[in-house]
Amino acid sequence: MITTRLIVDNNVNKTQAYTQAVEKLIQGEIVAFPTETVYGLGAIATNEQAVAKIFEAKGRPSDNPLIVHVGEAHHILKYVKDIPQKANDCIETFWPGPLTVILNAIPNTFAPNVTAGLSTVGLRMPDHPIALELLRRLGQPVAAPSANRSGKPSPTTALHVEKDLQGRIPLILDGGATGIGLESTVVDFTVDPPVILRPGGVTAQMLRDVIGEVIDPDTTTVEDETVPRAPGMKYAHYAPDAPVFLIEPDHEAVENAITSIHMKHQKVALLAPDEFKQYHADWFFSLGNQQNLETSARHLYAHLRSCDDTVTDIILVTVPIKTGVGAAILNRLEKAANGNWWHS
Template sequence: MKTEVLDASIEVSYDIAAKSLLQDELVAFPTETVYGLGAIATSEQAVAKIFAAKGRPSDNPLIVHVASISQVEQYVTTIPDNARKAMEAFWPGALTVVLPAKQGVFPPNVTAGLSTVGLRVPNHPVARKLLEKVAAPIAAPSSNRSGKPSPTSAAHVVQDLQGVIPYIVDGGETAIGVESTVVDFTVTPPAILRPGGVTEEMLRECLGDVASARLAHQSDAPKAPGMKYAHYAPDAPVFLVHEDRTRVVTALHSAKSQGHKVALIAPSSFADVGADVFMDAGESVDSFAARVFSLFRACNASDASVILVTVPERAGVGEALFNRIEKAAAGKWWVS
């Protein structure tokens, strides 16, 4: 299959992408978080192609993107007051709400056979225009091979899915860089299933009490993406290290003494600590989050045999960032 990259600044690109989606094909497109791999959410045949393209486990549910809050009522049995309040506060935006799904609306490969569905209204002009063009809900996980770093540019999608999907809409680099926050509103208090661009602090200010994120046990059926399986990993093994200059230097010396060529992903102030490959995460948690997946992919292009990542303060979007790098490292810290 030939993969064509469409320019989001050209009107005909949306006509081509929408026609492809409505013919049960896949289209990758940007959202404000990462690039999504879209299929019409009510088509079991189209959704099956997402799982085949990504190599995604079948018990991992998909997030469904819709154009507006008013559309949600078409797809769920009830919207609790706190869910509506969150939607009004954070939509369009990086919040996915898990609600009880109406029977027979979405095929079981969207919900992973669960009675719930995750929905969000994206806050990106390309995604919103595409939703308007197709006038249908779009299921769209990140457009990468399953388990690999999420794509934050069209070039990243090309790296993973060239020859696998027909179209990629190039809308430039994404702004937030980590996926949406997923909140389950079928429980009390609402539970954060995956931290993301809408922080726990923002949710608490809006809703009051919320339960913090946890990983799903291996025997559980995950209610949201990213709860159970290894994610976000570059090719070389990743290890966490405290964001402390002495500890980073010690870890670098230890890794090099074992014959490793070391890539270090860390704030700009760590550029001079002696890593073989230094990946600049900027000087703020927001910049780190926006760059982390791109930096993982840059490590793949280097000859590093091990990757060390400094752990940021776990406040605000730092919690989502920690969630992603901890999964990339499979929870491993470098021990000198």
């Protein structure tokens, strides 16, 4: 299969790019496109054969549910049994944006491989002009996980998608780098109080400011025998080739870790705030300022992917404080490291 990457900006014929993408989707093909979080790999959510191509291209287990994307908020009325008031308040506040709401689906609305056999479905309206234009021109719901090989860091540029899925998908809409860099927050509104299933750009405090109590469980994994209710709750995710170890942002601990790794004649890549650059890691990838976690989130996946372009033996990543978007960053890091912390 030949993979075409179409740049969508003011210097090309946008209509032609969108028309080609819509035609591919209607024909039962899959298309990668940018959202404000990461690049998604989409198929029409009512077409089981098309959705199956997502799992095939990604090498993704089919028991992981997919998020359904819509171009207009009111479209979800066609897909769910009811919308609780708290869910409606969050939709009005955060859509379009990085919030996925879990609601009870109308039976037989979506392809069964979208919901992984669950009675619920995750829905969101992305805040990206290309994603919204594509969805509105198509006029149908699109199931779309991140556009990467399963288990690898999510793609924040079209080139990341191309590297992972070249020859596996027919079309990539290239809209440049994404803005947030981490997947959406997933909240289960089928229970009250609502439960955060995956932290993201819409933080627990932002939700509480709108609807009051929200349960934010301090867990990153579920038992393998359970069926996950949202993407990212099962299996290792976001991992580069070299093993990832997490470490507290303590200067002495980081310096000692790098020294210990070098004494074993191994190379180390360090992802950390700028102030840690002084410790002579073989490769240093800046996570910016410890007080600006949005910058860390935006660059995290790109830096993890850049480690694959090195010959590092170990990747050390300092962890953020678990407030605001720091909770989402820590969630992704614990999965990338498979729970491994550095101990000297």
